[in-house]
Amino acid sequence: xxxxxxxxxxxxxxxxxxxxxxxxxxxxxxxxxxxxxxxxxxxxxxxxxxxxxxxxxxxxxxxxxxxxxxxxxxxxxxxxxxxxxxxxxxxxxxxxxxxxxxxxxxxxxxxxxxxxxxxxxxxxxxxxxxxxxxxxxxxxxxxxxxxxxxxxxxxxxxxxxxxxxxxxxxxxxxxxxxxxxxxxxx
Amino acid sequence: xxxxxxxxxxxxxxxxxxxxxxxxxxxxxxxxxxxxxxxxxxxxxxxxxxxxxxxxxxxxxxxxxxxxxxxxxxxxxxxxxxxxxxxxxxxxxxxxxxxxxxxxxxxxxxxxxxxxxxxxxxxxxxxxxxxxxxxxxxxxxxxxxxxxxxxxxxxxxxxxxxxxxxxxxxxxxxxxxxxxxxxxxxxxxxxxxxxxxxxxxxxxxxxxxxxxxxxxxxxxxxxxxxxxxxxxxxxxxxxxxxxxxxxxxxxxxxxxxxxxxxxxxxxxxxxxxxxxxxxxxxxxxxxxxxxxxxxxxxxxxxxxxxxxxxxxxxxxxxxxxxxxxxxxxxxxxxxxxxxxxxxxxxxxxxxxxxxxxxxxxxxxxxxxxxxxxxxxxxxxxxxxxxxxxxxxxxxxxxxxxxxxxxxxxxxxxxxxxxxxxxxxxxxxxxxxxxxxxxxxxxxxxxxxxxxxxxxxxxxxxxxxxxxxxxxxxxxxxxxxxxxxxxxxxxxxxxxxxxxxxxxxxxxxxxxxxxxxxxxxxxxxxxxxxxxxxxxxxxxxxxxxxxxxxxxxxxxxxxxxxxxxxxxxxx
Numbered sequence: 001x002x003x004x005x006x007x008x009x010x011x012x013x014x015x016x017x018x019x020x021x022x023x024x025x026x027x028x029x030x031x032x033x034x035x036x037x038x039x040x041x042x043x044x045x046x047x048x049x050x051x052x053x054x055x056x057x058x059x060x061x062x063x064x065x066x067x068x069x070x071x072x073x074x075x076x077x078x079x080x081x082x083x084x085x086x087x088x089x090x091x092x093x094x095x096x097x098x099x100x101x102x103x104x105x106x107x108x109x110x111x112x113x114x115x116x117x118x119x120x121x122x123x124x125x126x127x128x129x130x131x132x133x134x135x136x137x138x139x140x141x142x143x144x145x146x147x148x149x150x151x152x153x154x155x156x157x158x159x160x161x162x163x164x165x166x167x168x169x170x171x172x173x174x175x176x177x178x179x180x181x182x183x184x185x186x
Numbered sequence: 187x188x189x190x191x192x193x194x195x196x197x198x199x200x201x202x203x204x205x206x207x208x209x210x211x212x213x214x215x216x217x218x219x220x221x222x223x224x225x226x227x228x229x230x231x232x233x234x235x236x237x238x239x240x241x242x243x244x245x246x247x248x249x250x251x252x253x254x255x256x257x258x259x260x261x262x263x264x265x266x267x268x269x270x271x272x273x274x275x276x277x278x279x280x281x282x283x284x285x286x287x288x289x290x291x292x293x294x295x296x297x298x299x300x301x302x303x304x305x306x307x308x309x310x311x312x313x314x315x316x317x318x319x320x321x322x323x324x325x326x327x328x329x330x331x332x333x334x335x336x337x338x339x340x341x342x343x344x345x346x347x348x349x350x351x352x353x354x355x356x357x358x359x360x361x362x363x364x365x366x367x368x369x370x371x372x373x374x375x376x377x378x379x380x381x382x383x384x385x386x387x388x389x390x391x392x393x394x395x396x397x398x399x400x401x402x403x404x405x406x407x408x409x410x411x412x413x414x415x416x417x418x419x420x421x422x423x424x425x426x427x428x429x430x431x432x433x434x435x436x437x438x439x440x441x442x443x444x445x446x447x448x449x450x451x452x453x454x455x456x457x458x459x460x461x462x463x464x465x466x467x468x469x470x471x472x473x474x475x476x477x478x479x480x481x482x483x484x485x486x487x488x489x490x491x492x493x494x495x496x497x498x499x500x501x502x503x504x505x506x507x508x509x510x511x512x513x514x515x516x517x518x519x520x521x522x523x524x525x526x527x528x529x530x531x532x533x534x535x536x537x538x539x540x541x542x543x544x545x546x547x548x549x550x551x552x553x554x555x556x557x558x559x560x561x562x563x564x565x566x567x568x569x570x571x572x573x574x575x576x577x578x579x580x581x582x583x584x585x586x587x588x589x590x591x592x593x594x595x596x597x598x599x600x601x602x603x604x605x606x607x608x609x610x611x612x613x614x615x616x617x618x619x620x621x622x623x624x625x626x627x628x629x630x631x632x633x634x635x636x637x638x639x640x641x642x643x644x645x646x647x648x649x650x651x652x653x654x655x656x657x658x659x660x661x662x663x664x665x666x667x668x669x670x671x672x673x674x675x676x677x678x679x680x681x682x683x684x685x686x687x688x689x690x691x692x693x694x695x696x697x698x699x700x701x702x703x704x705x706x707x708x709x710x711x712x713x714x715x716x717x718x719x720x721x722x723x724x725x726x727x728x729x730x731x732x733x734x735x736x737x738x739x740x741x742x743x744x745x746x747x748x749x750x751x752x753x754x755x756x
Contacts, residue, residue: 004582008575012520019523033537033552056447089450089543094551103537 409751548676608698
């Protein structure tokens with residue numbers, strides 16, 4: 001009995017199964033679906049806030065971010081995640097309509113202070129705009145805004161003119177109607 | 187074979203006028219509203235004439251709009267037929283009182299105590315209406331009522347006042363603020379009952395008897411709970427159990443979340459059984475919504491739940507071995523090595539090792555990755571080989587056998603009476619397995635044996651677990667062979683709003699019968715979620731099981747149950 005058990009122990013010890021992981025130097029292979037720290041594709045995010053609404057722990061907050069796309073909307077906000085509360089359930093990722101929020105394999109997020117665990121969009125974003133791109137986008141946005149303004153002004157002008165014309169026509173009709181009435185009365 | 191319709195017609199003819207509205211939905215579940223004065227008679231009739239010998243639990247629901255409390259009693263049978271009877275009793279909200287079923291079913295005791303302390307429903311003729319999960323200062327506020335305004339803020343240390351209590355010890359008292367008194371979060375009148383200490387001391391009869399405390403923090407308990415043993419020499423005369431040290435109010439939390447947000451919370455009931463807890467919750471909401479997952483999703487769920495069963499049994503057995511004598515029998519770390527491989531298989535699909543949050547309403551979160559089949563088959567081969575080795579190792583060890591044989595014997599009738607389920611019940615020669623009794627997912631198409639043992643002692647329980655590992659391997663292999671391709675998620679609206687109604691769905695957890703009872707009122711949040719866990723029943727059965735044993739066997743008996751305090755306290 002004892003020999004049998006000893007044999008098992010010995011077999012186990014030389015069977016070559018690697019048990020201890022050399023952790024900080026060598027991490028284990030993580031699958032692609034691993035649920036780690038989020039990654040936000042800043043170019044795709046539409047700032048809808050679906051992630052913040054579905055979060056069971058209320059750890060996602062929408063904050064303004066200056067490196068966002070100015071073409072879309074200057075006041076657009078982006079998700080900021082508090083990892084002190086996050087339980088990595090992945091509901092925000094499932095619910096994202098633009099597929100811009102995903103989860104990475106990064107899991108080492110320890111910090112010295114509570115605030116270290118609050119990840120702003122700057123920290124989780126990928127595909128950030130460079131300064132030049134931002135300037136170009138801002139220029140484009142300015143142009144688009146100008147165009148919009150001009151078009152609006154034009155449209156307003158056209159509307160005004162149309163309204164004036166319609167009024168005139170109405171008045172004319174009224175006038176003719178009055179004349180007709182007068183004629184009839186005579 | 188008895189069907190739900192047969193039971194209903196028999197009830198209607200035996201008790202004309204006592205059944206108010208009844209329906210059969212789905213085919214094996216009988217829902218009926220019983221007149222409050224007839225509930226004991228109806229249950230007695232069902233138990234004696236229709237083999238409803240398994241009291242599965244009770245749930246209290248606060249219907250504040252109708253001014254009513256509803257208590258739903260869940261009755262089932264140990265293998266005679268597959269009908270589950272859900273009998274509702276209504277009681278007015280201003281003076282709630284329901285007849286107790288403790289006279290018929292011994293294990294109704296804890297379920298009714300819990301409903302009393304949480305909702306304030308009085309149970310007539312209940313022998314011991316003492317708080318179970320709540321601390322003494324919260325008894326009387328009835329925290330699960332819908333008009334309860336939140337837990338008082340007892341965390342502010344500035345308000346604490348030192349005072350000497352009746353036993354002469356110094357304790358801190360935090361007087362309530364005016365805002366709290368106004369909000370009604372401070373109990374106005376507390377029910378009178380003897381404390382646990384007083385109840386224990388009442389039982390001490392002679393000079394030679396003493397109380398031995400095991401816990402709440404103790405090296406050999408799986409989480410904090412207090413086991414007080416009244417010992418006479420080496421013998422345990424009576425055991426007292428106090429739970430609730432990690433009561434998290436999960437059921438109340440889930441009432442304040444939407445249906446989807448409840449899924450990650452169910453993981454936290456017990457992390458060993460995260461996938462089956464997900465399955466039970468999602469299954470009951472699927473019943474409310476009237477949908478079913480696509481076939482491929484059901485296969486994926488089955489594969490992962492069986493893998494999860496393997497890892498849970500491995501850890502449960504390993505932990506138990508460390509409990510009964512870590513120096514002598516210690517294949518614990520061997521089992522951890524095997525378990526790591528199984529966890530890696532699960533992780534490659536779900537993306538997490540412990541808290542999976544994987545099952546969704548009408549589907550699953552991810553599809554199986556490439557190469558999953560080969561990896562899993564490799565791991566299963568290894569697990570099977572190692573499990574055979576463990577069995578041989580235990581069988582050949584004479585110390586182990588002497589320590590375990592005939593210890594903590596549960597006879598079949600006793601096991602049924604105490605209401606345990608899962609491996610402890612199957613070790614007592616009762617083939618009661620939800621995968622057979624109440625087939626969920628596609629288990630009825632699978633070929634597997636329900637493992638049973640005749641002895642009913644601690645050794646048999648471990649043997650059942652080890653054999654179930656091999657059986658689970660077999661089920662997974664079948665699933666991997668048969669899994670069809672196709673969609674993994676049913677199309678659902680963004681906001682899930684089930685129609686008003688109730689649903690009950692139970693699955694075979696690694697430890698036994700796990701059921702979720704969900705009540706919907708048509709909004710996007712559930713009115714009530716009741717988790718009927720298997721370990722709750724184990725714990726309740728522990729004091730009678732420990733009576734008359736030696737102190738040295740207490741750990742061998744309690745450990746063989748593979749308990750999890752987190753699920754008991756919820």
